[in-house]
Amino acid sequence: MSINSQKISISATKTLIAGAALSALLASSGCATNELLESNTRTTTNTVNSVLSQDQIVAFGRPASALPKTPNATMVIVGEKNSYVLTQGGTEMISLLTKLDPKNINVENAMSFTVPNNDGYFQGRMKMSYAKLKDEFARSDYQFFLQNGGQDCSSDSDLRINAQRFCFDVPVQGAIYPQVSNLSMIQSQYKALSKPYTVTFYGKTQQTQTTTSGASTGQKLVLLPFALAFDVVTLPLQILGTVAN
Template sequence: MLQTIKKSLVIGTVASLGLAGCATSTLMKKETGTYTSTSRINLVEDTVIAFGKPAQALPNLPIDSVVIAGGKNSYILTQGGGQFVRLITKLDPKNIQINKDLTFNSALNDGNFTGTLPLTYVKLQQDISKKDLEFFIQNGAEECTTSSDKRMDAQRFCFNIPLAGVVYPVANNMSTLQSSMQPLSKPYRVSIYTTESQTHSRQTAKGGLQKLVLFPFAVAIDVITLPFQAAQKIFE
């Protein structure tokens, strides 16, 4: 009978952790009456206004940095931006698809973030040249043709571009960007999250959500959208 009760307790504990999902996991310390929880905390959710580059050189940042201008912040890519520009300028933008939102991780919530840009390129097989294939190989593409693509005699290539960057304030010329640029036909979102481990007693309540921390000494900048206008067509 005692063994049955123990099994029930174990099953109940596992089930409760499963229901909690990936957002929060909990480990109870029976001896001290405390528990440690690891939570995924969303620091910011934003919408892309434009892709571009800084209007002026920024200290301590690469000269080829790319800016994702959002409505709340500017997300300056210090790694991976060059490859992103290379892809959208060399490939036909009408064949490029970005089907997932950008999700970045700021491990320390210190203004730095990392993530991956998932981008696919699909084209009729008869139109794919040797030069195209060489470009795909040079840029780390993986062949990811779906059954639907095959039925249409098309071939698909997937790029997962590793990104890293820093968070700056919203662009100085945001109103100009919004008025001069054709908005993306589909809303494209950017989010940044972090994870946090906390030890609580049974009486301790969880704290509120953290706010996103900007990169130290970051100041608002102007953003130039050219020559990245091709990015607009990706979302059509």
């Protein structure tokens, strides 16, 4: 065989090998693409936030005595269904709710907290504002706002009537207890809050496959396993937002 014939044979062999490799690569890529598409189809998900519970707030208070296993309990959000004991942030909230004039306080109506593990412990933020006419503020008021993280959040409506508003945003953590023991006494002897306040608890974000979209994502709010009912002493601010009649 001549040298030229050998070169042609070698070149043809290389071409065939390259073609085979390319075909294998394309086939492999096609399989991977099909597998990916099929995989995406199987794992398409919807993200949902699960509402574990909603409760109507009856009052704000503090435990009448130290709670077992929750020695740092400070403030209690008294609900119709359960009691929500603040273990962090409660001291700051009590300071705001007791040292400021209740008739000028507005607690954000839509209070919401998350229960990441649905184990009886919740976390979130409590927001409130305090407003009155500018000429009614004293130097001590501004000092109090500075010490407690108050931020000027005056709206156009406030400014039109020469008023000033300060907002407070307090991070809190807490534990869920059963309904307080003296709820009936609180409801019968104290004025209801001037407007309805609702507290909502959310579970952690859940992933639900579309192939099982009919499944329920609802859960039941879990209380602490050691939680017992207790008495509460209400804070003297049952009006919150408007002057009581």
